[in-house]
Amino acid sequence: MKNNPYTVLGVSRTAGPAEWKRAYRRLAMRWHPDRNDHPEATERFKEIRAAYDQLAALDSKEEVISGAHDEAEPEEAAAKAADIRLNLELSLEEAAAGCRKNVHYARGKPCPTCQGSGEAGISRTTFCATCHGSGRVRDGQRTLQPCADCGGRGFFTERSCRDCGGSGRQTTEVKLKITVPPGMLPGDELRLSGQGEAGGQNVLPGDLYLTIIIQAHPLYQLRERNLHFSMPVSALAMLAGGDIELPSLFGRLKHSLEAGATEIRELRLLGKGYPGRGKTPAGDLIVSLQPVFPQRLDARQRKLLLQANAALMDKAAESLPEIVAWRQENGLS
Ligand SMILES: [Zn+2]
Ligand SMILES: [Zn+2]
Structure with missing residues (x-):
């Protein structure tokens, strides 16, 4: 087979068996040697027939593959x-x-009218619009050539069912x-x-x-079965540690945060992400904690923070003996 069967039939690769059949029927009618005396008609007809057979064989192969997964289906499905x-x-x-x-x-x-055959009981004849029924057209050199559209016959004999346009389907x-x-x-x-x-x-x-x-979800990003998201957390809470609440697909989760640095921190809660399926386990919930510092303080908050700061400065002095020594030497205590 030298030619692509899709090209020969003039159908797209996504076309299904109904479209192949329709295209085949239309082309076979045009090129059948009994009806068309064009010198290449026999050759064209054979080519069209081969293209259709090739696609039909391809289709039945796929049925066997998909049918093999389903034991309920008969092994020798004739057609699907x-x-x-x-x-x-x-x-x-x-x-x-x-x-x-x-x-x-x-x-x-x-189609109930034609029982799926696509053919009407009575055939009808239409004249070819390209050659106006003469069967001949002039080429570039103004010589008369057989009309390619009607194969030189000047008319089409159609038996297409009008209710389904020849597709055989409703x-x-x-x-x-x-x-x-x-x-x-x-x-x-x-x-x-x-x-x-x-x-x-x-x-x-x-x-x-x-x-x-x-x-797309406003909060979570799904990667495989892991759910990722970012969450702002008070920098002071990150510093001091304590309980925080995390959103999850199945309600809020309590998590106890360890005291540590006020920098972006990643938490991974095993098995708390997207659920598993079959033998595949659930994914993890992966949270990127983003430290946020308070932007504005009221008087009470400011007082408390300064107290906390003073307490922290005592510790800072302990960890920097050189500064303590300098302060003592200069009478700053
Ligand atoms: Zn029909
Ligand atoms: Zn014509």
């Missing part, structure tokens, strides 16, 4: 309708705790209430068996895949 893939957007809290969600989407079922709105288990991460997929494109005679319905998207 296409899967549908959608994004499911959740807040961080919803994704962490699990939730119930409504999902609205459209899925196809076989779309219906679906509303599902689904349960999202706790602890799913962005990019994880939920598979809802049989909720994809509708099946039909000897065709199993496709599956619905929902890809989890988690909205």
Whole structure:
């Protein structure tokens, strides 16, 4: 096969079996050697046929792979309708705790008018707009050439079903209430068996895949299963130590802060981050404590702080004997 089957059929790579079939039917009708006396018609027809067979084979291979995970499905699934893939957007809290969600989407079922064949009972003929029905067009040298659009026939014979435009499908709105288990991460997929494109005679319905998207959170950043956030803490509390309260996804957590330097400090609370799933354990809560100094003091606060400062200065003198000696020598005591 020298040509890309998608290019030959003129379909995009995201097109599904219904679109391949439609494109194949349209091109086969145009290029079938019985209907088209263009010198290359036979060759073109073979190429179109091969492209369609190649895509159809590709499609059935994928069915076997996805079917292999599901024991409930028969091993030799003859045909399966296409899967549908959608994004499911959740807040961080919803994704962490699990939730119930409504999902609205459209899925196809076989067109009742044509039973999914895409063909109408009666064919209709339309004249080719490019060559106005003559089957010939003039090229750059003003020579008459067979019209490429209609293959030189000057008209199209169509048997497309008018109700579905030849697609063979009719779309219906679906509303599902689904349960999202706790602890799913962005990019994880939920598979809802049989909720994809509708099946039909000897065709199993496709599956619905929902890809989890988690909205940005005003406080937390999720990295793997760890939750990161920054929190301002009084510099004096960092200096003195004591109990502080930390927000978490599952309520407030008390933490006893060790006395220490008034600089940015990282706390790591093991297993208090995003919940685990299956055998994967929960992540950690990682807090960056940002020291803040009081900006404005009232009289009482100022008095207390000066008292604290005086007490601290006594200690400072002890740790600097040279200064104590200098003060004594100069009568400053
Ligand atoms: Zn139809
Ligand atoms: Zn034409």
